[in-house]
Amino acid sequence: MxxxxxxxxxxxxxxxxxxxxxxxxxxxxxxxxxxxxxxxxxxxxxxxxxxxxxxxNRAAANLRRRTSSSVALVINELANPFFAEFAAGVDETLGAAGFVTLLGSSGDSAEREHAVLGSLIEHGPGGIILSPAEDSEARKVLAAVGTHTPVVLFNRELGGELPEYAHWDRLMLDNERGARQATEHLIGQGHRHIAFFGGHDHASSTRERHAGYTQAMHAAGLPVESHWRVQSTPTRMDAARAAGALFESSGTAPTAAVCYNDAVALGLMLGLHQHGRQAGRDFAVTGFDDIAEAAMSMPSLTTLSTAPRARGRQAADMLLARLRDPQAPSGTIIAPVELVVRESSNPLS
Amino acid sequence: MxxxxxxxxxxxxxxxxxxxxxxxxxxxxxxxxxxxxxxxxxxxxxxxxxxxxxxxNRAAANLRRRTSSSVALVINELANPFFAEFAAGVDETLGAAGFVTLLGSSGDSAEREHAVLGSLIEHGPGGIILSPAEDSEARKVLAAVGTHTPVVLFNRELGGELPEYAHWDRLMLDNERGARQATEHLIGQGHRHIAFFGGHDHASSTRERHAGYTQAMHAAGLPVESHWRVQSTPTRMDAARAAGALFESSGTAPTAAVCYNDAVALGLMLGLHQHGRQAGRDFAVTGFDDIAEAAMSMPSLTTLSTAPRARGRQAADMLLARLRDPQAPSGTIIAPVELVVRESSNPLS
DNA sequence: CTGAAAGCGCTTACAG
DNA sequence: CTGAAAGCGCTTACAG
The missing domain is CATH 1.10.260.40 (lambda repressor-like DNA-binding domains)
Known part of the structure; x- marks a missing residue:
């Protein structure tokens, strides 16, 4: 044979x-x-x-021409549909431009991220699209990728200072505005005791969303109690586990929560269930991302639409533009987000 | 600056x-x-x-040594969490073995798949892990990848005949057994009119699951009406759209459905809602895959656990073994699946 | 319009 | 233990 x-x-x-x-x-x-x-x-x-x-043999051609036909895409949490959609968008646009995507996944660990970047960079990508791990630091990332490869940062900032000569591009979401809108919406539904649930405060995206929440609460003259801030890993599992903390304090129990993202919001819904409450009926919940299942969950989830696949295409476009003109000033795009009202934020019955 | x-x-x-x-x-x-x-x-x-x-510069070293340090991973539907988890598992194992993952996404179109394979192969991957598009054909895939690069097929067979000399490895799920178990479970819950919902019959995975369903029905002496077979694209959206077809016929309306996969089952639940029915109460539903949200949906979804991340690691291991020993006889692994009973298949109330 | 030659960044027998 | 030389599969001035 x-x-x-x-x-x-x-x-x-x-x-x-x-x-x-x-x-x-x-x-x-x-x-x-x-x-x-x-x-x-x-x-x-x-x-x-x-x-x-x-x-x-494109590798041989690239060697001779000193070019690259690949781009590294490093994702913090590929199992989250938000990032999976983002990756699909990136790959779509890069593929159309003749580039291949080198995939890396950090599992939201800065240490793994560092190892993954170190390995990918040896394959000579023309650029890197990085959705950083929660605790990722500028200095470490720079050490791993060097100064020869352009970087587009997605979704959150790195910790610490980036040297001025590393002018990386950024694609961020309008976190502050989105969280403010979600909070105002809950206030409009009659809620007064509103928590901010999930994520870790050391991540820039979390801090920004929390800031938007705080602004809206202050603007409405509402107090914010400290036990209304419950942190969690931004996954469904950990959010479900952390839900109880909202009701353990002797202070006023919240009747609503602005959640860090959809994964956390869906986890909270499950956690509420386990504590005898039901989202959309005796507790209101909002998310962030508008992943596919937000529309499908029961109750359906009020959230902020971020169009992750379009964001992926956009990040790839930013990198392609950078490859065309390496000297262009670096830019930051803040992608708008849009409130999508569904059942999970119904007024209390 | x-x-x-x-x-x-x-x-x-x-x-x-x-x-x-x-x-x-x-x-x-x-x-x-x-x-x-x-x-x-x-x-x-x-x-x-x-x-x-x-x-x-690993590309230069690979050229000189005539080796490869990459593997192409072509996924039919990255936005489906089942495949996103699979991809994460593949990347994890390949990364640990010093390989980088070249990502490709076909959007379940054989045409895109062909283009993607043609582009990836030029980057000289040591092997290919392919989760084929629904209508993908052996002849076309072989033409795209040639006979020098080992292939591991995941999840479904290709259409048509593969020449004998292309001894590719396979990692498949035990589709027939899984669907049979799901059907038997519904029969055990008291159902007699059970539909098979979603997927397209030209895909091998669909045919196998449908066969398992038919076997269980026959074994129990239950008739199968033709309008109890409703096809759909294996996505949530299309399944929600197709739900109505279950009830349009003048024949007996089903009281339960074995679904092609979880995405389809979740879509059907939504579709039921729109037709005034509620899964887990007046209609029973089972899925296939056990994606993360199956446990979280309301009602939670009775389904078959496939451990997609473990399957990803397994597919990568199969490919790595093949790279170590190109002459080994090609193998097929049928991964077992396990019924997970949750609320969506409650007996009728 | 076509070919001979040099070279991209590495590795690996082979001498010494 | 170290260096000179050839070569992986391409591309690109340069001659002709």
Whole structure:
């Protein structure tokens, strides 16, 4: 059975050149679509390429041309549909531009992120799209990626200071405004005791959303009690576990919560259930992201639409623009978010 | 501001060799951890590597050594958490083995899949892990990837015949058994009119699950009406849209449905809602995959656990084994699945 | 319009 | 233990 296998070396330019009696240079010109080559010669070469089943070795070409045809995409939490959609958007746009995506996943650990970046950078990506781990630090990331590779930061800032010479681009969400809108919406539904639930305060995205919440509460003249701030890992599981903390204090129990993101909000809904409460009926909840299941959960989740797939395309576009013009001033885009009202924030019945 | 940037060429072995007065060969031996190098020399070289911030060019090394340090992962539907988890598992195992993952996404279109494979193969992956699009055909895939690159097929078979010489490995789920268990469970709950909902019959995974369903129905002496087979794209959205078809016929309306997968089951639940029914109360539903939200939905979803992250690690392990021993006979692993009973299949109240 | 030659950044027998 | 040389599969001035 093995003998049937069409084995042997991979076909190279030399094989094609030999096969139709021209030089390697000519074959290369044909491959790259040069107008210099005679029509007849071109046809002969193209036939030979097909006949031998030639596969272009892009790595060799990149080495010689000192170019890159890949981009590294490092995601903190691929299992979160928000980031999975983002990754799909990135890959879509990069693929259309002829780049391949080198995938890395940090599991929201700065240590893994560092190892992953160190490994990816050896494969010579033309650029990096990084959605940082919660505790990721600028200094460490810079050490891992060096100063030769452009970076687009997505979703949150790095901890610490980035040296001025590292002018990285940024694509962030309008976290403050989004959380403010969600909070105002709950206030409009009649709530007075509103918690801010989930995420860790050392992450910039969490701090910004918390700030938006605080602004709206202050603007409405509402007090904020300290036990209304419950932190958690931004996953559904950990949020469900942490839900009880909202009701353990001797202070006033909240009747609503602005959640760090949808994963946390869905986890909180489950946790509420376990504490004899039901979202959308005796407790109001808002999320952030508008992942697909937000519309499908019961009750459906009031949240902020962030269009993660579109954000992925946008991040890829930013990086492609940077590759075209490495000297352009670095930019920050704050993507708008939009409140989507559903059942989970119904007024109390 | 630009002038502050530490610019300039990337550092190569030549720079290091020149920087500490040894030859390129010696530096290379140090990098690769050869025991031939004198301790003192090694220390001097390592210091110089650090000082100049050397980054290994793995593409150049791969070219010279005729090796590969990448694996292509082509997923049909990255936005589906089942596949996102699978991808995370693949990346985890490949990364630990020193490989980088080249990501591709086909959006369940055989045409896009073909284009993606054609692009990825030019980057010289050592192997390919392919979760095929619904309508993907063996002949076309073989044409895209050639006969030099090992392939691990996940989740479903390709259409048509694969030539014997292409001995690809397979990792499949025990679809037939899983669907049979789900059906038997519903019968045990007292249901007699059970539909099979979602997926397209031209996909092998769908056919196998449908076969398991049919077996269980026949074994129990239950009839199967033709309008109890409703097809859909295996996404939540399309399933929600298709739900109505279960009740439009003049025949007996089903009281339960075995669904192709969790995405479809969750979509059906939503669709039921829109038709005045509620899963877990007046209609029973089972899924397939046990994605994270199956446990979290309301009602929680009775489904078949497939452990997608573990499957990802397993697929990567299969490919790594194949790279170690290209001549080993090709194998098929049928991963077991396990029924997880939750609220969505409660007996009718 | 086509070919000979040099070189991208590495590795690896082979001498010494 | 270290260095000189050849070569992985490409591309690109440069001659002709």
């Amino acid at each position: 093995e003998s049937q296998t069409p084995v042997g070396r991979k076909i190279t330019l030399n094989d094609i050149a030999a096969g139709c009696g021209v030089s390697r240079a000519t074959v290369s010109l044909v491959l790259r679509g040069s107008p210099l080559v005679n029509k007849v010669t071109r046809a002969r070469v193209e036939e030979e390429l097909r006949r031998q089943g030639y596969v272009y | 630009e002038s502050q940037t530490p610019v300039g060429r990337k550092i190569t072995l030549n720079d290091i060799a020149a920087g500490c007065g040894v030859s390129r060969a010696t530096v290379s031996l140090v990098l690769r951890g050869s025991p031939l190098v004198n301790k003192v020399t090694r220390a001097r070289v390592e210091e110089e590597l650090r000082r100049q911030g050397y980054v290994y």
